[in-house]
């Protein structure tokens with residue numbers, strides 16, 4: 001009986017500590033969400049879906065967190081995409097163009113059918129809101145990963 005009570009108290013303390021940690025992390029605007037598949041992302045990236053496509057909205061809205069070194073594959077959007085950077089510093093690159101630094105407060109309006117990638121730098125985390133339009137049922141076409149050489153070059157521009 002005493003063991004059970006001690007166990008219950010210990011569990012209660014653990015739960016109290018965990019919820020305290022979560023509520024104390026006030027610098028993040030949205031929760032980090034769940035890990036994104038390494039089929040389409042390199043490194044540690046996370047998605048918190050915020051708005052789903054519905055009768056009124058022909059797009060999704062999500063908060064995407066990229067830990068240092070994380071990035072999308074190369075990809076295109078049939079009706080474009082808007083990125084709102086809300087934390088940190090990262091990179092955005094369109095095919096055959098120089099990668100550009102993107103940072104908190106930046107707004108990137110990505111044209112339709114334009115091959116590109118986005119992500120963190122090798123040393124800094126980046127969080128952006130992604131507003132991604134649909135063309136019929138498609139909002140993204142995934143291509144090949146950003147190679148280590150491409151990523152290194154983007155980080156040293």
Ligand code: MN
Pocket residue numbers: 075077081110116117118
């Ligand atoms: Mn994109």
